[in-house]
Amino acid sequence: MSRIGKAPIALPAGVSVKVDGHKVTVKGPKGELSQTINPELEVKVEDNQVVVTRPSDEREHRAQHGLYRALIHNMVVGVSEGYRKEMELVGVGYRATATGQVLELALGFSHAIYIKLPPEVKVEAKSERNKNPLIILESDDKQLLGQVCAKIRSLRKPEPYKGKGIKFVGEVIRRKSGKSAGAK
DSSP states (O other), X not given: OOHHHHSOEEOOTTOEEEEETTEEXXXXXXXXXXXXXXXXXXXXXXXXXXXXXXXXXXXXXXXXXXXXXXXXXXXXXXXXXXXXXXXXXXXXXXXXXXXXXXXXXXXXXXXXXXXXXXXXXXXXXXXXXXXXXEEEEEESOHHHHHHHHHHHHHTXXXXXXXXXXXXETTOOXXXXXXXXXXXX
């Protein structure tokens, strides 16, 4: 039984939801997002709440019930508050600069890496003395933001010995001890 799917989604002020067949469109102060849902599921907007219902208790319907309710909730939060991710570059000489929608990264390779970001994602790079450089990404689309963060992180994943690489702020890297002296 999907407990997540049963929970109604409260709509904050300034957010409107429009259901057109099996396409749900959410509009708010930060933007507009749309999602195609399974036509077997039913989405209703009643007294400032969105309710997702399923036709039966089949395994697939139960799974999709919670999934689409969560996707619609993420869209509502995205257009009202937005999402923000902060990434930290740990390593000597690692730098990040943002120019418009292009992010330039110096990650210890022989060349700089340029990433062109989608227009829905806003980027900011901060560098303070004696602190690791930060990349701050903001968007109203949670899925797209996560995908962009994963792409940036894949360029230099944090390694377990020295902790160098690109990591999320607050992420804990499990450290390993280096090699120990062999007994003779």
